[in-house]
Amino acid sequence: MIYIFPNFPDLEFTDPTITVDPVVSNLDPENMTVDVNVFIERTGDIKGRYGLDINPVKVNDLKSLPIVVTKNTKIYDAAVTMFVENVGTIFIVEEGILQGVISRKDLLKASLGGGNPADIPVGVVMTRMPKIIYCKDDESLIVILRKIVDNEIDCLPVIEDTKKGLKVVGRISKTNIVNCLYDTLK
Ligand code: ADP
Numbered sequence: 602m603i604y605i606f607p608n609f610p611d612l613e614f615t616d617p618t619i620t621v622d623p624v625v626s627n628l629d630p631e632n633m634t635v636d637v638n639v640f641i642e643r644t645g646d647i648k649g650r651y652g653l654d655i656n657p658v659k660v661n662d663l664k665s666l667p668i669v670v671t672k673n674t675k676i677y678d679a680a681v682t683m684f685v686e687n688v689g690t691i692f693i694v695e696e697g698i699l700q701g702v703i704s705r706k707d708l709l710k711a712s713l714g715g716g717n718p719a720d721i722p723v724g725v726v727m728t729r730m731p732k733i734i735y736c737k738d739d740e741s742l743i744v745i746l747r748k749i750v751d752n753e754i755d756c757l758p759v760i761e762d763t764k765k766g767l768k769v770v771g772r773i774s775k776t777n778i779v780n781c782l783y784d785t786l787k
Contacts, residue, residue, distance in 0.1 A: 660745060661738040663781050664759045664771030669694045672701065672724030676711050679703055679723050690756035690774065693727050698766035699735065699758055701727030735760045736773060742781070745773055 668686045670679055672693050679691055683705065693701035703723050711726040712718050736745050736757045745757060759771035 658742040658781060658785075659738065660736050660740045660759055660771075660773060663742070663777045664738075664773050665777060667692050667758060667769045667772045669769060670723060671695065672727065673722050675719050676708055676721045676723060676726065677718040680708050680712075680718065683708070688756075688772075688774070690772070691723075692758050692769050692772070693723055694769055696765070697768050698763070699730065699733060699760060699769050700724075701729045702733055702756075702758065703727045704755065730767075733758065735767060737761070738770075742778070746778065749775065749778075 668682060668688050668690075669692045670682060672695070674682075674693075682691060683689065690702060690704050692699060693703060701724065703726065707726045707728070708718075711721055734748050734752050734754060734757060736748065736759055738759060738761075748757060749755070756772055756774040758767075758769050759773060760767040761770050762768075
């Protein structure tokens with residue numbers, strides 16, 4: 602059963618929790634009126650009017666190939682990689698295992714520091730483990746959105762647990778998410 606409520610014109614609710622609270626506002630038995638307050642909690646699935654159903658979307662449906670370098674890669678070369686690969690975040694790996702993350706701001710900061718970008722390795726300026734926020738294939742869209750919004754970052758590495766550490770198998774960026782929402786809405 603799908604419900605559409607006037608207060609939420611753009612959303613359909615499946616299985617919301619509905620509490621009906623009758624308020625008798627006139628106690629004259631001849632002419633009694635009853636106001637009904639309806640409280641709706643947003644439980645169950647929330648579905649956009651235009652077929653948007655983000656609940657089943659998982660990291661695995663969204664991820665793209667990770668762009669990786671090693672920690673000795675120079676800042677200059679990392680910046681060139683960002684342009685060539687058209688990404689804003691690069692992961693630093695050793696034998697495929699996640700070591701760090703470098704973003705546009707990190708490169709800018711390092712370049713403004715006065716050193717020669719062709720000499721400074723990314724290992725010096727990267728955000729490193731255990732500070733890295735990552736995700737796994739089976740996580741849902743809402744979970745990764747929360748990670749991105751709460752941590753004010755643009756991109757998450759997708760990892761697999763291995764004995765050697767966290768193996769990088771993909772990336773999720775805000776662009777992946779916007780593309781997914783657009784594909785679902787159009
Ligand atoms: P930009 O620099 O393009 O604005 P971000 O907002 O993603 O990109 O990066 C801001 C800071 O957060 C940078 O210092 C970056 O190293 C760090 N960062 C980026 N992604 C992650 C992540 N997944 N986990 C932890 N830190 C991150």
